[in-house]
Amino acid sequence: MNEHLTIYPIIVHLITAVLLLFFWKKPKIQRYISILGSTVGIVIAGMLFHRVWENGILSIQLGNWEAPFGISMVADTLAVTLIVLTNIVSFALSIYSTENMVSSRIKFGYYAIFHFLIMGLSGAFLTGDLFNLYVWFEVIIISSFVLLTIGGRKIQIEGAVKYFTLNMISSIIFLTGIAMVYGATGSLNMAELSRIIPEIENKGLMQTISLIFFIGFGVKSGVFPLYFWLPASYHTPPAAVSALFAGLLTKVGIYAMLRVFTLIFPLGETNQIILMIIAGLTMFFGGIGALVQKNILRVFSYLIICHIGFMVGGLSIFTQVAIVGAVMYMFHDIIVKATLYMMGGIMFRIFGNTKMEKMGGLMDNYPKLSFLFAIPLFALVGIPPLSGFWPKISLFSASYTANEIAMLVMFIFASLITLIIIAKVWNNVFSQNPESIETKSSFKYFKDFNFAEKAAYVVPVVLLVGVTLYYSFFAEHFQLIATRIGEELMNTEHYYNAVFNINEKTKL
Amino acid sequence: MEILLAIMTGILYAAGIYLILRRSLVKLIIGIVILGNGVNLLIFLMGGLVKGNPPLIPADGKMLEGVFADPVPQALILTAIVISFGLQSFAIVLIKRAYKVLKTDDIDTMNKTDDIK
Amino acid sequence: MKSLILKTVSTTLLPLLILFSVFVLLRGHYLPGGGFIGGLIAAIAFILHAFANGLDQTRKLIRIHPGFLIPVGLAIAILSALAPVIFTGDPAMTGLWYEKDIAILGKIGSALFFDTGVYLVVIGVCLTIIFTISESV
Secondary structure, eight states, X not given: OGGGGGGHHHHHHHHHHHHHXXXXXXXXXXXXXXXXXXXXXXXXXXXXXXXXHHHOOEEEEGGGOOTTTSOEEEEOHHHHHHHHHHHHHHHHHHHHHHHHSOHHHHHTTHHHHHHHHHHHHHHHHHBOBHHHHHHHHHHHHHHHHHHHHTTOOHHHHHHHHHHHHHHHHHHHHHHHHHHHHHXXXXXXXXXXXXXXXXGOSOHHHHHHHHHHHHHHHHHHHTOGGGOTHHHHHTXXXXXXXXXXXXXXXXXXXXXXXXHIIIIISOOOHHHHHHHHHHHHHHHHHHHHHHHHOOBHHHHHHHHHHHXXXXXXXXXXXXXXXXXXXXXXXXXXXXXXXXXXXHHHHHHHHHHSSOBGGGOOOHHHHOHHHHHHHHHHHHHHHTOTTSTTHHHHHHXXXXXXXXXOHHHHHHHHHHHHHHHHHHHHHIIIIIISOOSOOOOOTTSOOGGGOOHHHHHHHHHHHHHHHHHHHHHHHTHHHHHHHHXXXXXXXXXXXXXXXXXXXXXXXXXX | OHHHHHHHHHHHHHHHHHHHTSSBHHHHHHHHHHHHHHHHHHHHHHTXXXXXXXXXXXXXXXXXXXXXXXXXXXXXXXXXXXXHHXXXXXXXXXXXXXXXXXXXXXXXXXXXXXXXX | OOOHHHHHHHHHHHHHHHHXXXXXXXXXXXXXXXXXXXXXXXXXXXXXXXXXXXXHHHHHHHOSOXXXXXXHHHXXXXXXXXXXXXXXXXXXXXXXXXXXXXXXXXXXXXXXXXXXXXXXXXXXXXXXXXXXXXXXX
């Protein structure tokens, strides 16, 4: 009975989405169903986390077909922690969307697609089968295409063309990799692959396949030469959609990298160097890109790219401490990046646009909001004791002990450049007053909102900032979780034993 | 037969990539479709080609005997085809919409979202 | 496009094709066929009708919005996938089978209901796509 819990996070959002489709034309009811569904999602995710934390890795064989033949769903600590965070973000966004999404967009099925996307994310985190991972990736990208184009403004369509093309190509590359793995090994079960691949003699072929996977996931997560779709499309949809994409979509690529490059193709020396160079360049170009942007949402887009480098860099060092750092950074990044775009939505409502030269004086006019916004911004820089600080300690110390000084320099460079960017944003948006504020007559400004509308915008931000603060002041909890994840990722036999139902006497 | 299929896969990949690199939106979509078919053919090829032995266990037997066709690649291809069917129909609607809204199908002129403004 | 031949043929073909699609759906468990192909055939029947008689005629014929079939089909598929969890405690998607043979249909199991769900979803999706594309021409 226990193991059924493994797939409930997927089922909850699937059922919610189907219910929402039944109420296609009734936006009001849809809002309540979505919030309810996300609440149940959090509860189930919490239960699953508790179970995995107490009893070790859970797995289930769909359709009762035994392990290497059927599709396995595996809930290890990394997957369930990400599912908990996903559900928290989805809950916050369900509330945020009630006001951020106009009814006409909801009538196009916004909420249903939103829950399909969350379902796809949960599936991608839970699956233990390579081809199934591809299927969940497709669920995610189909949903994200629809979310990106809902509303159909000119700029959205143009962003969607770029997003669509590169994501399609990345899926095709990923599928090519799967075909080659199947040809070489005759299996797609990740746990079984972790045993077959080391025994294959043709190391060069395995190297090539692993890099094909890296390109596929690299496009999705936005690493250096493959990120151009990201700043071209992330600022175009409404803030709720951007927040969802920023918080979770790029992290799925990172999750897939963490899984594939620890379990299936443990990083060799060559791959480590390739990943390191790419991580360094990602941080460099992401940072430089953010520095020159004038639209605040595009600044945030480049910051996403810049900080992807931390996670890829952590993975590339490939010691347990570094992986712990990368995983912790991922947790921090999911929450903070989602918050940033939600803040961007509120700023758009306050100033009427997102160009930095036309913003200003937030501190004078909205002191409480400014204080609220300051927390995620400073957490991003990593000012102690806020959440960005803790993973950076692990990453710095790991790169120092592994003697990867170049990596250490890049981490410090990226942190510094983030500081400069945040200082610039602070200067432009919060303190300095703009020369002239133009007011559009047909636009509903934040100050004209009634209390309920304001609450729908601000409460989710408060919620996520609360999570950030929890992370900041109780970082040892996350450290504990991440340490266990690092242990599970580096020692693949835990995963293998869970999938093939071999009893583990020694609990972690 | 294997060599023929391998060459065919290569041609499909090459044609797909060539079309993706063109500037027209329509050619882009056709390129993606062809590339998708190339991948499907690759999966089919990777499963190994076997003549005329379906993977069915006889009524009185317990195991598959002799050489038999691998059913997994076919399942994978079917799934991939269904997925690409959905994606391609979305793509066609998208490019039609893009052509209507942006009044061009030249990808080079689509640089509005990349402006630093 | 108003061709008398196509018009006449399509009205006759519509029920035949739908019948054939149900046949394909039912034989799908052991022989080539199944929900996806059956759904496509049924969708083609309606699309042919739309080509011959115009979209509005087909709309009138179907009465409900084809998009409504998607949640119905999904709901059937989810329920049949979860049936083993609810009734026998096996993992989701395990096949449950009714012991006795039933005339015409043969053996009945949860897989058939899953396929029926797929069948409805495929019809719904195909018709929604085609209707949307041809509307905006």
